[in-house]
Amino acid sequence: MSEESDMPHKPQFASAPGQARKTATVEDSLEAAEELKHMVGQTRRIARERRAALAKWGKMALPPEER
Numbered sequence: 001m002s003e004e005s006d007m008p009h010k011p012q013f014a015s016a017p018g019q020a021r022k023t024a025t026v027e028d029s030l031e032a033a034e035e036l037k038h039m040v041g042q043t044r045r046i047a048r049e050r051r052a053a054l055a056k057w058g059k060m061a062l063p064p065e066e067r
Contacts, residue, residue, distance in 0.1 A: 053061035
């Protein structure tokens with residue numbers, strides 16, 4: 001299906017020299033989205049609660065290591 005290029009691999013980021021050279025397939029992307037979908041509602045709820053606490057208490061609503 002896909003062919004490897006004859007060109008030498010040039011990493012996009014210096015911190016990840018061994019990164020993949022090709023993008024994910026549509027099937028891989030859909031599978032990953034399905035796997036993560038259940039976490040969206042939980043993440044939005046946590047973000048909403050955090051914003052509400054920050055609006056009410058300011059930076060004191062944050063844990064000590066994040067102040």
